[in-house]
Amino acid sequence: MRSGSTPPDERGTTPxxxxxxxxxxxxxxxxxxxxxxxxxQDGTLEWDSTTLVLVRVHAxxxxxxxxxxxxxxxxxxxxxxxxxxxxxxxxxxxxxxxRRMAAQTRNAGRPGVGAMALSAVDVALWDxxxxxxxxPLVHLLPxxxxxxPVYGSGGFTNYSLDRLTDQLAGWVARGIPRVKLKTxxxxxxxxxxxxxxxxxxGTAPELFADANGALGRKDALYWARRLHDEWDVRWFEEPVSxxxxxxxxxxxxxxxxxxxxxxxxxxxxxxxxxxxxxxPAGPAVDCLQADVTRCGGxxxxxxxxxxxxxxxxxxxxxxxxxxxxxxxxxxxxxxxxEYFHDHLRVEHLLFDGTLSPEGGALRPDTGRPGLGxxxxxxxxxxxxxxxxxxx
Numbered sequence: 578m579r580s581g582s583t584p585p586d587e588r589g590t591t592p593x594x595x596x597x598x599x600x601x602x603x604x605x606x607x608x609x610x611x612x613x614x615x616x617x618q619d620g621t622l623e624w625d626s627t628t629l630v631l632v633r634v635h636a637x638x639x640x641x642x643x644x645x646x647x648x649x650x651x652x653x654x655x656x657x658x659x660x661x662x663x664x665x666x667x668x669x670x671x672x673x674x675x676r677r678m679a680a681q682t683r684n685a686g687r688p689g690v691g692a693m694a695l696s697a698v699d700v701a702l703w704d705x706x707x708x709x710x711x712x713p714l715v716h717l718l719p720x721x722x723x724x725x726p727v728y729g730s731g732g733f734t735n736y737s738l739d740r741l742t743d744q745l746a747g748w749v750a751r752g753i754p755r756v757k758l759k760t761x762x763x764x765x766x767x768x769x770x771x772x773x774x775x776x777x778x779g780t781a782p783e784l785f786a787d788a789n790g791a792l793g794r795k796d797a798l799y800w801a802r803r804l805h806d807e808w809d810v811r812w813f814e815e816p817v818s819x820x821x822x823x824x825x826x827x828x829x830x831x832x833x834x835x836x837x838x839x840x841x842x843x844x845x846x847x848x849x850x851x852x853x854x855x856x857p858a859g860p861a862v863d864c865l866q867a868d869v870t871r872c873g874g875x876x877x878x879x880x881x882x883x884x885x886x887x888x889x890x891x892x893x894x895x896x897x898x899x900x901x902x903x904x905x906x907x908x909x910x911x912x913x914x915e916y917f918h919d920h921l922r923v924e925h926l927l928f929d930g931t932l933s934p935e936g937g938a939l940r941p942d943t944g945r946p947g948l949g950x951x952x953x954x955x956x957x958x959x960x961x962x963x964x965x966x967x968x
Contacts, residue, residue, distance in 0.1 A: 593669050593709045596637030601660045601698075604631040605652040605963035608923050617919070618735040620761040620791030627919045628962065629927060630655070631952070632697040634705050636668045641705025641947060645697040645870035646897065646920065647690065652963040655694035658685050663698065668709065671702035675876040692845035692871055699874025700900055704947040714948050715941040718875070718907040724938040725894065725905050728785060731918030732758025732774070741770060742777035744918070749778045753916065753937050757785035757812070761792050764800065771808045785812035792816055794824045798831060805833035814839045814866070822852060825861040841866035842895040846873070847880045854888040864912055868895035869904045882908040899924045899931050902939040903948055914939065927957045 607628045610617045616625045630652045634641045645651055659678045666674055678698060682691040707714040715723070729748030732741055745756040758774055760767050775784060786804055788797070797816035804810035813832070817824035819840040829838045840862050844850050850867070854860045867881050885892040886909050894901040894914035898921065901914050916934065924931050930949040932939045942949040954966055 593637070593706065594667070596668065596709070597665050598634055598636045598663050598668055599665075600635040601664060602633050602635075602967065603652045603656045603660070603964055604633075604957075604961065605629065605649045606631070606923075606927060606957050606960040607649070607962045608926060608960050610919065611922065612733060613735050613737070613740075616735065617733045618762055619733060619759040619787070620789035622789065623735075627923050629923050630694070630697055630963075631927075632701045633952075633967075634663065634668070634698070634701040636705060637709050639705060639708040641668075641701045641703070641708055642950060642952065643697040643700030643702070643704060643874065644897070644900070645693040646923075647693045649963050651690050651694045651697070654685070654690050655698055658682060658691070659694055659698050663702065668702055668705050671699060671706060671874075672876045672879075674702055675699045675874065679873070688845040688849075692873060696870045696872065696874040696877065699876050700869065700904075700948075703875045704950075708947040711946050713941055713943040713946060714903040715906045716943065718903070719879075720906040721909045722906045722911055724940040725902050725911065726913040726938045727753055727898070727916040727934050728755035728757055728783070728913050729753045730757045730785075730787075730896075730915045732756070734759045734762040738770065738773045742773050745774050746777040748916070749782050751934065753934055754781070755783035755785065755913070755937075757787055757814070757915070759789065760786045761788035761800070761816075764792075764796070767800075768803075768807075771804070771810075775808045780809070783812070784808060784810050785814065786810050787814040788816045790815045790818035790821075794821070794827060797824070797828055801828055801832035801836055801838075805836040811835060812837050812839055812864075815842075819843050819853075822856070822861045825853075826856065826858055829861065829863055830858070837863035839864045839866055839893065841893075842868050842871070845871055847877065847884065850881050850884055854884060854890060860888060860890060862890070864891045864893055866893045866895045868897065869900050870897045871895075875904050875907075878904055879907060882910070885910050896920050897924075898939060899928060899950060900948060902932055903941045906941060926960075927953060929953055
């Protein structure tokens with residue numbers, strides 16, 4: 578504790594309005610995938626590991642944590658550009674600190690790695706504030722909901738048919754009424770894959786498809802019609818690149834009326850989301866997506882939630898269930914959360930306090946402060962690629 582600081586109260590913490598951030602540590606852990614031959618594929622990318630960047634912020638005898646998924650460079654960015662901004666600052670207003678951090682990313686690069694690093698620190702500050710107040714994070718936020726519906730997500734393009742159907746049917750058997758598979762890497766195989774999945778899960782569960790921006794506009798329109806008419810797919814995510822706003826808008830206007838077009842997981846700033854929702858011809862999507870570990874953390878998400886409400890568009894959570902279950906309760910026009918295979922593996926490996934779906938939804942644990950997460954250091958250490966284990 579800093580010299581002259583207010584002594585801890587009966588809970589062993591310093592009152593929120595009297596403490597300052599006295600330390601920050603940054604870590605990164607790279608976890609191999611469990612896909613065929615150690616790899617996973619979607620429409621446009623192949624990978625063999627998932628990297629979680631972890632930020633811990635300490636003040637008043639409590640520690641808040643936040644994270645993002647990306648490259649280890651996000652850890653370096655946070656350490657270099659963002660930690661100096663918050664050290665010695667009051668943790669009472671995460672939004673104010675987030676604005677100061679954003680200013681420091683201007684020349685270093687706000688979108689991409691910069692936004693991901695900022696998101697991790699921002700979430701850690703919100704988690705810290707909740708812990709200092711001895712509140713679950715969901716009770717600190719302006720919550721509209723007490724649970725977040727989920728959809729099972731994985732279905733990678735290099736899965737065998739057996740693994741594909743077992744995974745998606747397994748989620749349905751656990752009470753998750755909607756599932757998603759990756760498509761469009763080899764479109765000539767997608768009809769067989771979609772038919773196998775629909776037969777495995779039955780006619781009642783909702784079926785989603787995600788092309789990860791692999792298709793051109795004409796091919797995407799062709800597949801939009803087939804997806805809807807032949808397999809009753811109701812959600813087509815990133816059929817074209819999310820940077821192709823005209824293409825997304827064309828698909829929304831000319832595709833089947835009951836097939837929703839979704840995008841937003843690669844939006845990093847509020848303006849990125851505004852671009853998806855505005856224009857003379859109307860929104861480019863039927864449902865927005867936001868990733869709390871990319872879009873500016875909880876501070877950024879609250880701004881985006883307001884935008885989605887004003888534009889009368891639902892907002893879906895992209896991945897990171899351990900964080901999103903709390904954060905997206907504060908989204909008024911909440912649709913659902915992507916319960917993503919890779920992130921589930923990483924979060925269960927690295928954290929105590931992760932959640933499991935009940936009745937097709939994640940409910941934040943209100944019996945634990947903050948996000949309710951604690952790092953399992955012994956389990957995490959073999960995967961470390963940045964930082965050192967706390968003593």
